[in-house]
Amino acid sequence: MKEEAQTDKSGFIILPNHERYDEKRKVWNNLIDRYPAAIFECLSEADVISAVSFAKKEKMDISVRSGGHHLAGTAVCEEGVMLDLSKMNSVTIDKERQVATVEAGAMLGDIDSETQKFGLATPTGTVSETGIGGLALGGGFGYLRGKYGLTCDNILSAKMVTADGKLIKVSNDEHTDLFWAIRGGGGNFGVVTSFELQLYPVGPNVMAIDIMYDYKDAKEIFQKLDDYMNNAPDEISVNSIIMQLPPAPFLPESMHGKRVIAVSGMYTGELTHETEKAFIEPLQELAIPLMDNTGKTAYTDLQKKLDQMVPQGAEIVGTSLFFKELDEAMLNIIFESMENSPLPMAMAQIWMLNGRMNRVSADETAFAVRDARFLVLFDGEIVSGDPVGSQEWMDSVYNQLLPYSYQKTSYLNGVKLGEEITRNTYGDNYFKLAKIKRVYDPENLFCYNHNIAPE
Known part of the structure; x- marks a missing residue:
């Protein structure tokens, strides 16, 4: 170089x-x-x-x-x-095998644009400007999680450079310990340079869920969402966001500053009168909608829809926790936190978890959280000039929610670094990961991550 x-x-x-x-x-x-x-x-x-x-x-x-x-x-x-690795971003599609070979610097949008040329997709995330490397190694939650699992569940193989400077391939047949570890264990074990990812028939158009409700109906909405997810099919994914609308030009002036609940998602199954009535209409009737733009849209457009909510250059604090139930006390903490937030912009997201991602056993991959039903993500811009105070407020939200969480686990791609957070989340898998770390990175060169210290 x-x-x-x-x-x-x-x-x-x-x-x-x-x-x-x-x-x-x-x-x-x-x-x-x-x-x-x-x-x-x-x-x-x-x-x-x-x-x-x-x-x-x-x-x-x-x-x-x-x-x-x-x-x-x-x-x-x-x-x-x-x-x-941002310039190592090539994406190659093998249509016959339904496999994408993706360099680790590729953005999710790069992958979607190439795979959709063949009517295919792989589970990724919900912001197209995210890099595939960190997303895949840490889990990868997107709209296909119920039908096809997490991004890490769809890694077929990877090439990586280990701490001793060797280029190796990991798969079910080669370096199987590392193959297990990189599917959820983050960047602890080396530098992944490329992935082989499983593809599935998706698109070009999908049914996009896009409904906005008044925040005053929050309790009713989340009770109905909880009930809905008990019988939800794998083909549906549902995310909800509590937020205060900005004075954006694309919104009616009457909506500026209004606190709302946005319900979004995707249905990947065959849309018939029966399936629409069973799986789409209940989401449109959680309360009286303020807006409803549910309808067919290009998969690539849906994958970019949230980009504007995470602009480059903002100063952000955030946290995450998994939950088994939407406990009333837990919901009240979320509501009160949003209502009293000191941050100039804050969002609380509650993602419903179902389907294939939860049918993988906790020890099949390093990603161990397979029984949670909800993921809560808090994000917000810091108070100008007060990053410490903003982080302390975010920590207080985390600490209030922690007793209600699922085994004190977090989505590691959406939370600050911390040894206790890391150990809680990996659970029993942590000890196996530490042994693998000792073999491949005993000096802990790869430590800028949710670090697993060598055993």
Whole structure:
């Protein structure tokens, strides 16, 4: 790799005096402000090997950037080596096998646009500007979770560079311990350079759920949603968001500043009069809708719909917890937190979990949370000039909800870093992960993540 030049075979090494250094060290959450000693902008697996070998020789920590979308800014390290994979973003489709080979720097939008050319899709997330690398390694929740599982459940194989600078392939037949670990264990074990992902027939058009209700009906809405999910088919996914509407030009002025509950999702099954009546209409009748834009839409458009809610450059705090039930006391904490939030913009999301993602056993992959029925995600912009106070408020929400949560587990792609959070979430899988970590990364070079210390 070259410091100030680029060839067809080699990427850049960007040092602190480089004109692009500040641009390249920035991630989605503008609250993160770290200064790596060197940024390796990789174009190939050889570049990744070079970067990892350099970091190991110099005894420097490593962070890896795919899309840079993690709340905690895990893509960028302080005084270590940052690997930027964003230009390793190719997507190749094998239509016959229904498999996508995806480089780890690809964005979800890159994957969707290529797979949809063949009427195929793989489960990913709900924001198209997210990188596949961190999403897949940490789980991957999207609209296909009920029908086809999480992103990590659909990894068929991966190529990765280990801490000793070796390029290996992991699958059900090769390095099976690592293959188990990367499906939910995060970036603890090396740098994944590419994935093979299972594809399924999806689109080009799907039924998109898009309804907005008045917040005053919140208790009735969530009671009905709870009942609905007891018999929901795998083909449906349902997300809800509690938020205060901004004064956006695309909204009627009467809606500006109004607190609402948005119910969104996707139905992937065959739409008949019977299925619409059984699975779509109940979601349109949770209360009296303020707006209802439910209807058929392009799958690629649905996958981009939430992009505007997570703009680049905002300063964000957030948290997450899984739940088994929508307990009344737990819901009241969510309602009161939203009503009394000091943050200028805050959202509470409650995602309903069902179907295939919950039929995987807890020890089949590193991703252990397979019995929860709900995922709660809080996000909000910090109070100007008070990141500490904003984080303390977010921590207080987490601590109030923790006693009601499912085994104190969090979605690690949407929560701050913390040893207790990590151990709680992996449960019994943590000890197996620690043993694997000891084998492949005994010096803990890959520590900018929900870190699993070598046993």
